[in-house]
Amino acid sequence: MNKIPSGTLVVVADGQGARVFRNIGTPMAPSLQQLDLLELVNMNDDGPSGVIAADASGQEIHEATFAKQLALGLNEGALKDQYAHLLLVADPQTLGRMRPLLHKQTQQRLIGEMAKTLTNARLEDIERALAP
Template sequence: MTMKIPQGALIVVADGGSARVFSNVGTQASLALKQEALLEGMNLDDEGPSGSMPSESSASQLDEATFAKQLAKGLNDGALKNKYEHLVLIADAKTLGRVRPLLHKETQQRLIGDLAKDLTNAPLETIQSTLS
């Protein structure tokens, strides 16, 4: 994946149950990620997934869909409040497929790239080299 990631860009690495949030503290030419937050164990009890889910969905599938909805909501809130200018989203294919349609137009305009890959538990160096 070769893309120019500007300094200050938000990089979100997610799977169906957690997300690591980074910012590029390097330059566009020399990527250097700093972890800003770890989102996991969100309260999924009071919310359900967005859209319709098959009735035979398991509890873990419902939790993953609900997490994707909450992640998209957080990204949308950040975009609408101008908390970031550029966004890169990395997630496993299923999570990425659930998050994409929930992204607000403002969030989509800030999305400079996405990658369907599960790097949530990968070391920082692996994430950086994947983006470089």
């Protein structure tokens, strides 16, 4: 992983939830402070992201909807200038669902992506995975 500037918003997600951190360490030695824990909310208000197969399971629809909600939340944060740098850590499917939904402002703040499922990992394991 490349250097992660201090203050970077680090989102560790999968199709069911996300942990949101801020790097309070240095670029060479990230130290994460958890800010939030996100889950799917108001499922009936949002549809899933991307094209969903007609035979998709309820779980697949929930995961696609959460990816959409997460991307839209990150877009809102970027447009309100709530973070300068963003690092996404998510399983490949969630990353793929989020990418086309990321606003230009969000994309400009994105310093990297890591295609790994670390949502339920210990904090120390996440920090170790991010270390340069």
